[in-house]
Amino acid sequence: MSDLKIIPINPKALDLPSGTASFEERRAILRKELSDKIPRSRWLDEKVVSNAPKDVTAIIGESGLLTEEEIAITEKYDAPTLVKQMIEGKLTSVDVTTAFCKRAVIAHQLTGCLVDYFEEEALEAALKADQHLKQTGKPLGPLHGLPISVKDHMPLKGHPASTGFLSTREEKSKEDCLLISILRKAGAIFYVKTNQPQAIMHLECTSFMFRTLNPFNTTLSAGGSTGGEAALIALRGSILGLGTDIGGSIRGPSAFCGIWGFKPSSQIVPLTGMPVGVLSAPISIACCGGPMTVSLEGINYFMKVILDAKPELQDSQLLRWNWPTSFVNASPKKxxxxxxxxxxxxxxxxxxxxxxxxxxxxxxxxxxxxxxxxxxxxxxxxxxxxxxxxxxxxxxxxxxxxxxxxxxxxxxxxxxxxxxxxxxxxxxxxxxxxxxxxxxxxxxxxxxxxxxxxxxxxxxxxxxxxxxxxxxxxxxxxxxxxxxxxxxxxxxxxxxxxxxxxxxxxxxxxxxxxxxxxxxxxxxxxxxxxxxxxxxxxxxxxxxxxxxxxxxxxxxxxxx
Amino acid sequence: MSDLKIIPINPKALDLPSGTASFEERRAILRKELSDKIPRSRWLDEKVVSNAPKDVTAIIGESGLLTEEEIAITEKYDAPTLVKQMIEGKLTSVDVTTAFCKRAVIAHQLTGCLVDYFEEEALEAALKADQHLKQTGKPLGPLHGLPISVKDHMPLKGHPASTGFLSTREEKSKEDCLLISILRKAGAIFYVKTNQPQAIMHLECTSFMFRTLNPFNTTLSAGGSTGGEAALIALRGSILGLGTDIGGSIRGPSAFCGIWGFKPSSQIVPLTGMPVGVLSAPISIACCGGPMTVSLEGINYFMKVILDAKPELQDSQLLRWNWPTSFVNASPKKxxxxxxxxxxxxxxxxxxxxxxxxxxxxxxxxxxxxxxxxxxxxxxxxxxxxxxxxxxxxxxxxxxxxxxxxxxxxxxxxxxxxxxxxxxxxxxxxxxxxxxxxxxxxxxxxxxxxxxxxxxxxxxxxxxxxxxxxxxxxxxxxxxxxxxxxxxxxxxxxxxxxxxxxxxxxxxxxxxxxxxxxxxxxxxxxxxxxxxxxxxxxxxxxxxxxxxxxxxxxxxxxxx
CATH class of the missing domain: 3.90.1300.10 (Amidase signature (AS) domain)
Structure with missing residues (x-):
């Protein structure tokens, strides 16, 4: 049994309107459950968190919780170059996954960016990736061993998801949605789910769990709806995350937090198997899925992985799309x-x-x-x-x-x-x-x-x-x-x-x-x-x- | 003023349920108006029409109304080969248009396939095409001088259109819809509008004007909703026509009448500017436009002309589509x-x-x-x-x-x-x-x-x-x-x-x-x-x- 103490969180991330007593009770339980999943060794000093300056970006490096190698792993690469390190055997997925797990929970304490954390499962998958590479000499796929962060509403097998209301939070998704299943087959490791706002329809990020803060100035919003991803990636607790955008929900938070975010045309990145919930907008307006990441090359790499999997052969409402962009023949004309x-x-x-x-x-x-x-x-x-x-x-x-x-x-x-x-x-x-x-x-x-x-x-x-x-x-x-x-x-x-x-x-x-x-x-x-x-x-x-x-x-x- | 006589029509094409007195009056006026547009020289002998056998396909050739050259023009070619004849100066558009005008109204008398006829306007456009070619040495475009038949509901500037009810028949469309405007720019000549059923939602073709008969057996339907096109093309009163299909309306009538009909995926052939009318189905189910014609090469040629015009640059809801099909690299694999x-x-x-x-x-x-x-x-x-x-x-x-x-x-x-x-x-x-x-x-x-x-x-x-x-x-x-x-x-x-x-x-x-x-x-x-x-x-x-x-x-x- 866990004790009553819960992980330190920036108080601004908890500054949310109150609900009924039963709502507050349930919220407290959810926060405690998340806290209990995070090893004590990842906790920041409570004083560091409560006395954090507006700009929290320097705290992770100064925290002493990450080794030099872990700092290098999380700061030096973008998605394609980090995968390359693992495929070439220069880094293991277990080391990479450990580094991002640690960094993600520190980011969370500073900004309230996570809603779920599953280090054990992630490390198990990472170990399998490493073993596979060692035994076969071949990577699992183009995302071999790479930790990818996931917005809360996207079904990830075995983990809760919600459509932006506490009452829609289901205990555990029974299956991966198509997007997740493509990434999993490509070798990705899943380790966190990230915060999204009520109704998933703010350009900020205040859920029933947390208010996600902007890491560069916590008096500002991290943006939304995919705000958990944006704050997490800005703090390098992830270098590739998944967003959705029907009014700016990928681009807004990416811009607020200074990262790269791409909303493609609709029906290119599959949303197949994602619940519509109370959001019946797709009658006339299309929602779009897309990557949030730390480089243009990361966006390009993500799109290629998704489209090489030919999702339109699973869901014929998706577009047939090639992603040949390699920047080689870039724009011969003015x-x-x-x-x-x-x-x-x-x-x-x-x-x-x-x-x-x-x-x-x-x-x-x-x-x-x-x-x-x-x-x-x-x-x-x-x-x-x-x-x-x-x-x-x-x-x-x-x-x-x-x-x-x-x-x-x-x-x-x-x-x-x-x-x-x-x-x-x-x-x-x-x-x-x-x-x-x-x-x-x-x-x-x-x-x-x-x-x-x-x-x-x-x-x-x-x-x-x-x-x-x-x-x-x-x-x-x-x-x-x-x-x-x-x-x-x-x-x-x-x-x-x-x-x-x-x-x-x-x-x-x-x-x-x-x-x-x-x-x-x-x-x-x-x-x-x-x-x-x-x-x-x-x-x-x-x-x-x-x-x-x-x-x-x-x-x-x-x-x- | 025209006399009271109206053009002979196969009586089965007039065998329709009766409406109110004012409806019947209006119907009679519309039939008379159409009749008055058709020169007497194109009329079949009334006895030939009323005593026609079930299979009317031989009557046109035997009617004596078409010259041998006109029979050759209308029977020997498909769309691309006929255009080629005109571009090479072997046939004039005036001769071609005259031949199809004549043949179309004979087909109409046998099957009830037309709702509008405008020979004068067509010949004027054909003359301009011929003059342009003569003066510049260049064709108007890839459909230079080719007569194309048009389903009634498609807006064609200056001509009435309806959405399948007498009460929705507008006097004159103010503008071409995008599809027509692309074809017109490519050099096509418009000369007839063709019958469609009530509500444009039968797999047969019984409008407030006529019941379109199957030319191979007039006790059978020509199919629908694009049934006027199908009967007309089967009788070679046209070799290329325009249909729409939301349940089979291109493919059904094409099959009933033994011609070629292609329903592409939606948003490839533009329906931009076509009235939805009372048919609000596109909320969930897409209607599709496509060609009806006498050869596979005709389908291929039509698609290339439409897509080379890049309609998606006018209506960004259309798909970006190339039509490189040339049958050259056809199917290397099994x-x-x-x-x-x-x-x-x-x-x-x-x-x-x-x-x-x-x-x-x-x-x-x-x-x-x-x-x-x-x-x-x-x-x-x-x-x-x-x-x-x-x-x-x-x-x-x-x-x-x-x-x-x-x-x-x-x-x-x-x-x-x-x-x-x-x-x-x-x-x-x-x-x-x-x-x-x-x-x-x-x-x-x-x-x-x-x-x-x-x-x-x-x-x-x-x-x-x-x-x-x-x-x-x-x-x-x-x-x-x-x-x-x-x-x-x-x-x-x-x-x-x-x-x-x-x-x-x-x-x-x-x-x-x-x-x-x-x-x-x-x-x-x-x-x-x-x-x-x-x-x-x-x-x-x-x-x-x-x-x-x-x-x-x-x-x-x-x-x-």
Whole structure:
């Protein structure tokens, strides 16, 4: 039996609205259960956790809990290069898995990023990988021995999953979903499940378990819905994780935490076997799966592994897709890049503008490869309103029942997500009419886009860098690409917010729209010091391969 | 002013249920208007029409209305070879268009296949094509000067369209839909619009204007919904026409009339700009556009023209698709062909079985190229029930209102189509649940299919050859591929029904299902003499190119 003590957690990660007594009891049990799975040897000193500075990124290295080798394993590689080390016998999967297990639970104590942890099972799988390699001389597959982190709602055999409510948390998934099963066959090791917000529909990450904090400034959100992954990967407790995105849930948190995140076009990465839960949005709007990781090469490698497995032969609703991107034939012609300083709806906060200007300056010097073209997407405000009205065609009754069933308080961002949702379900006439509006919007969006003759679009990821807790109201910079189902990839820049930046024209920003003026207020009220700033590259629907090729070219220029 | 006489029409094509007095009046006006557009010189002798034999295919040649050259133009070519003749200056578009105009209206008098006719406009466009070629030495495009026939519901600028009800007939479409506009830019000439059934949802072709008759046996249906095209093309009043298919509407009529018809996977041929009307099925089930024509090469050529135009750049919901099929590298490996003698739900009528056995015998002789594998698709009965329950998510209220608004009688096959439809619309919960059932069905279907390791499937097109009028109740052999969204192409065989064929085991056929026993009854009651029999080749979703390649190989064997 375990004792009553539970693992130290940053108090801000526990700062959540209260539910009924039975909800609080259940929450306490879940936290205790997780804590009991984590060996005492991985616990930080309680004082270190409770007195942590806003920026917690240095604590892991200073904690003394990781060996030098473990620090090297977790910091020196991206997914493909780490797999290569293991396949070449330079590292064992047991050592690699141990290092990421240790680092993940330290990351969790600082940011509240995990909801489940299973070191024993992971080490057993890692040992088998090592033995297989030793005995056969062959790797298990292209992900041989690599620990991969998994967002809570994705079914992973033998582990609980939830659709964002305590009442939907099932004891144990009976089977892997298709995505997990492909990764497992490719040799991946599973060791953690990560936090996601209530209803899995915030651009932050506050679940019934934890609030996930931004490791660069814990007064800021890690972003969401795939926020647990983002904080974990930013702290190198993982170098490859799985996200889903229907409004920005891969790209938002990746941008907030300064990592790489890719939302492909829908039906490329399989969501087959993932529960829809109360989220019946896929009637009109497609959810997309994709990787969150520490390099462009990691994204490329992940996509190749998934698509080489030909998931469309298991689920014929998936697209037939090849992933030949190898960066070898990257972009022989000059790229026409649409440059979005603002989307005409909300002026981004100053650090985002600074990152855009930084990129423009560098790209302008590479005129042989890049032509920047000022571009504003078509009617972002209308598109977003339509999108939000389609997230819950079933109305809010079932969602609020799921909350009530668990005695769970409705978080303010859930209320915000439901702002265009009525109580009753839409009927088929209403859905058909909205689908027609959607089609109409998409055709007009493309008509406007076609005038610019662009290959890709360079744009903000969000209205600012990471936001203060409970203020991620505006999804426009990511969600416009969900309504279009266009692929988008966010990538880090060297820009960090100081918090002291000024708008070059605050009045103009305020006048753009009510929402834009509120974003100015949020900037003036918040503490953004240290927040990373990412940018986003977008391409037409199904130009996913070209997008990654183009990003390779752009990244080459920006990092030179 | 025109006189009161109207063009002779086979009386069976006018044998339709009666509506209100105002409906009958409007119907008479529409028939008269069409008649007035057709020059007297194109009219058959009234006695020839009213005394026509069951098989009307010989009448056109014997009518004396076509010159020998016009007979050659309309009979000797398929779409690509006829275009070639014009591009090489061996034929003019004016001559070609004149020939097809003349032949189309004769076909109409025998089968009731047209709803609109615009010779003058067509000849004007044809003259422009000829002049352009003469002046520039260059063709207008890959369809230079070729007359193409168009199903009524497709918007063609300046001409009426309807969604299958008299009350939805609009005076004139303001714009071409995307498909038409691509064809027009490629040099096509438009000269007729063709008949479609009430609600565009029968597997026969009885509209508010005409009942389209099968040219090989007018006691049989031409099939539907794209039945006007099928009868017209079978009589060579067109060699390339446009269809749509959500349950068999391209493949059924093509099979009934012995021509080639291809239903691709959805979102490949653009339906952008086509009205949905009361048919809100696309909430869950995709409609598909495709060609109906006289050769496999015609299908291939059409697909190449459409996809070379990159319609996905106009409507980003369309798939990015290449059509490199040139039959050059056709199938280097041995094809594994699933052979469907019956689908486990309904045993086909004897001539269909005979066609399958004929094909099997020939294919078995080509064991170096083909391996036939007995195959029965997964649970066709369940799939079809689910499909029918998803055709009208909005319920039948709007449809019956459209009938009532026009005083139009509800045809018996419309009632049959609505058999799984309730009055009230489904709500979003019900749709989400049905979508989940659909996904579940599809995954199980694929799981079962995967066990056979097949490249393509050779199967019946319908429960029999063309059916007696008002008896096309069973769509299972086409619609199962709609629920899966798999591509299917029907192609003619030399088999013709004599009407005297017997079931090899009638008792077994009756015992298979209630529906199967009814199909036996229909066989025993009907007169099927002369009906052509087609077969269908099917491939996995998005294996459209491979399907056409495989059909090229199979066709090579079957026709040698």
């Amino acid at each position: 790229l026409r890049v649409g440059f979005v300083l603002n989307d005409g709806h909300i002026t981004p906060q100053p650090p985002v503008t600074n990152a855009l200007l930084w990129a423009r300056e560098l790209l302008d010097k590479a005129k042989d490869k890049i032509e920047l073209v000022p571009y504003t997407p078509y009617n972002v405000a209308e598109g977003n309103k339509l999108l939000h009205s389609l997230y819950y065609p079933t109305g809010y009754t079932e969602l609020r029942k799921a909350l009530k069933d668990g005695g769970e308080p409705e978080y303010s961002l859930t209320t915000n997500t439901l702002r265009e949702t009525r109580e009753k379900p839409l009927d088929a006439f209403e859905i058909a009419r909205k689908n027609a509006d959607l089609q109409d919007f998409r055709v007009k969006f493309v008509e406007h886009f076609n005038k610019f003759d662009l290959d890709v679009i360079l744009a903000p990821c969000f209205v600012g860098p990471a936001c203060s807790h409970d203020t991620a109201f505006y999804w426009n910079y990511t969600s416009i690409w969900n309504i279009m189902d266009w692929p988008g990839c966010v990538f880090p820049t060297p820009i960090r917010a100081t918090g002291k930046e000024k708008y070059t024209n605050e009045e103009q920003a305020k006048e753009m729209s009510l929402e834009s003026s509120r974003v100015v207020e949020l900037w003036n009220k918040g503490d953004f010091e240290g927040a990373p700033v990412n940018l986003q590259l977008i391409a037409r629907r199904h130009y996913d391969n070209e997008l990654i090729e183009a990003l390779h070219v752009i990244q080459g220029i920006l990092s030179s | 094809l594994r062909v699933g052979f469907v003698l019956n689908d486990g739900h309904i045993t086909p009528q004897p001539p269909v079985t005979n066609a399958l056995l004929w094909a099997r015998e020939l294919l078995d002789k080509a064991k170096d190229k083909i391996e036939l594998v007995p195959y029965t698709p997964y649970n066709v009965a369940e799939g079809n029930k689910l499909l029918h329950s998803l055709y009208y998510p909005t319920g039948y209220t709007e449809l019956r209102k459209a009938l009532k608004d026009g005083g139009e009688p509800e045809y018996s096959l419309t009632t049959n189509t609505l058999r799984e439809t309730r009055e009230k619309p489904l709500d979003a919960f019900e749709i989400a649940r049905k979508n989940a059932d659909l996904q579940d069905f599809r995954v199980k279907f694929v799981e079962h299919f995967n066990k056979f390791d097949l490249d393509v499937i050779l199967a019946p097109c319908f429960v029999g050859p063309a059916c007696s009028h008002d008896t096309a109740f069973y769509w299972n052999y086409t619609s199962i591929w709609n629920i899966m969204d798999w591509p299917g192409c029907v192609f003619p065989t030399p088999i013709r029904a004599t009407g005297k064929e017997k079931y090899t085991n009638e008792e077994q056929a009756k015992e298979m299902s209630l529906e199967s026993s009814r199909v036996v009854e229909l066989w025993n009651k009907g007169d099927f003499e002369g009906a052509p029999v087609n077969l269908q080749l099917i491939a996995r979703r998005h294996y459209d190119n491979e399907l056409i390649e495989a059909l090229h190989v199979i066709q090579g064997i079957l026709s040698s």
